[in-house]
Amino acid sequence: MTTEAKFERFETMFSAILDNQRQMLSAITALKANQDTHMGHAGRQLDYLSLTTQQHEAYICFLKNPFDNIDEFKTFDSTLGGDEKKRKQLISQFRLQRGGPLHDFVRRIMNLLFTERLALFFSYAGQKGNVSFQSTKSYFCLIDAVKNLKAEPPVTENSINASLKYFFKDSAKRYGKHKGEAVFCKGKFLQQITNTNADKE
Numbered sequence: 001m002t003t004e005a006k007f008e009r010f011e012t013m014f015s016a017i018l019d020n021q022r023q024m025l026s027a028i029t030a031l032k033a034n035q036d037t038h039m040g041h042a043g044r045q046l047d048y049l050s051l052t053t054q055q056h057e058a059y060i061c062f063l064k065n066p067f068d069n070i071d072e073f074k075t076f077d078s079t080l081g082g083d084e085k086k087r088k089q090l091i092s093q094f095r096l097q098r099g100g101p102l103h104d105f106v107r108r109i110m111n112l113l114f115t116e117r118l119a120l121f122f123s124y125a126g127q128k129g130n131v132s133f134q135s136t137k138s139y140f141c142l143i144d145a146v147k148n149l150k151a152e153p154p155v156t157e158n159s160i161n162a163s164l165k166y167f168f169k170d171s172a173k174r175y176g177k178h179k180g181e182a183v184f185c186k187g188k189f190l191q192q193i194t195n196t197n198a199d200k201e
Helices: 003-049 053-060 070-079 084-095 102-113 137-146 157-169 171-179 186-200
Strands: none
Touching: 070 137, 084 102, 084 137, 102 137, 102 157, 137 157, 157 171
């Protein structure tokens, strides 16, 4: 066998080994993601089952539906400052949404609070005329619910805020998919909603 033939044979074998390693890595990554998802679901189930009867009733009766009206949300949010029991109930319900990546955890919490439509009128810090979620009492309940989550990399307030910014930035796209409409930018879509509401009055 010539040197060239040996080299070609070695190159073919090496390429096959690399392909096999890539397939194994892909399979391991998929298995890890599936495991994380199931562990998250199991964790939420255990949290729910471990509640006392009183806590269980409080959980069932709390935040049955997300808010779709800004004024109704603001009224609810204002009560959290003077009602420690309600604040703890909200944090407990938030914690039951844990599981999977941090982005998913935060998204599930926000879906408890806001409909996709109401999320359009908020942003993390109130940019471009939106309502600031960061200035609400619900924001601090969310931080308290998420900050002690055991994860790698460790959860920090900055990483929670990054997930919130992503949630609000993506709100127009989610709402557009929900309504089956094309959405090009959040501001334009808000203007469309405002004009539509004005026409109805």
